[in-house]
Amino acid sequence: MVNKEIEKTDPLSSLKEFTAARIAIGRTGTSIPIKQSLEFKLAHAHARDAVYSVLDTDGLLNSMQPFNLPILHLHSKALTRHKYLKRPDLGRQLNEESAELLKDYSTNADIAFIIVDGLSATAVNENTYPLLEVLIPQLNRAGLKIAPICLVEQGRVAIGDHIGHLLNAKLTVLLIGERPGLSAADSMGAYFTYMPKPGLTDESRNCISNIRPQGLTHKPAAEKIFYLINEALKRKLSGVALKDNAGLLE
Template identity: 50%
Template sequence: MTTEKQLVQTDIWDFLQSYTSARIARGRAGHSLPTKELLQFQADHAQARDAVYSSLDIQNIQDRILHETVVLQSKANTRAQYLQRPDWGRQLSEPSKQILKDIIDTPQDIAIVVADGLSANAVNTHAIPVVNGLLNVLIQHHWRIAPIALVEQGRVAVADEIASAFKAEIVLILIGERPGLSSPDSMGAYLTYQPSVGITDERRNCVSNIRPEGLNYPAAIEKILYLLTEMKTQQISGVNLKDEMQGKLLY
């Protein structure tokens, strides 16, 4: 009897696994994957699905972020609504709108938003060191910083409404990205100059794949600070703002 071990064929490209965690060159057993690789695929798929349904650890983030926070909710009350109605994830609930009206009425340089997005696990893991690293620099340079907004069931555009309420010149949202089979905990950062409700994505700049296995914390903080500085100096963002960070000194 022929065993699977005898059927397994190694892939000539398996050396590429030394350079990437992407699912590449996993071998074959007949017309299928080897059992080990098939089981790993199923496990990674389950982990990605779990990330989509994970919840924001509000208390831990509040306890560890070095700035005042405010907890908000999008118009989507449940995860099912969030997934089925993307437009509701871009809007604040009425109680959250009222909370913002009661907080602050003076212009701010920046509003920082932390939202669960499609992977709260990513935000729970990575947002705290990134936010605190940014705060350390921004406070030193006298940026006026609105309370950090923690948003449940939020999508990127919800940050525009929050920034408008805070009268913030720039908004930064840290959000869980769509989970991949090799990256269920990837966090993204979106930055916008002069945000307002209804703007489109060409007005935003994105820093993606923030996690130790991707863009590590120091590199992500440096990139975000560069973009914030350029936005404040040039008064533009999105497709109009070219990334010429290489060789420039930050702060």
């Protein structure tokens, strides 16, 4: 009864419908209620599980067959999850076998999609197909050439620069599992880089974050990505100079 009264009088309670963050959770004595304490521990367990989740390569391959695009399975220089977490630099580099494979796929494509497990393969497994199901038909209707889709295990964001360069693509769209938080372990990010090449830094990229059913849902995310792709190709740039002004257009 006390907790219900606290929730009613807490000025933050009205914000709970807009966020999954832990606000207005009440208290029991000097601590938080048992229910909220257990929910916190469960969310922490989900976040840890997401970090160690595995890219569902077979499921992704099967789901993306309708796109009629070649799909390449690549790997970074981090051979294990333990090495990936301890050595971020290895996750930014392709291993030799993957680099050799890509030499046969210099495409001159407009766009290369690169799907990377990152810090939550769960996010990629759950959100990649619903997003691309909306986005790829839009790109096809626009007459844009799409390179082979690349699935990358144990990868970081910068690995897309090496892949895009070897594919000779004008623009990379890298989909990656974001660092799981205690309110979202299934969040995927999309990073854009115009004229990718090894050695680029973060100011050369644009990012759309929190792509998931309880965040930025797939259809609005696809529309935003489509807008930024067109702007990047038209203006021949990405990064800090490329702004998302879609909502300002009449």
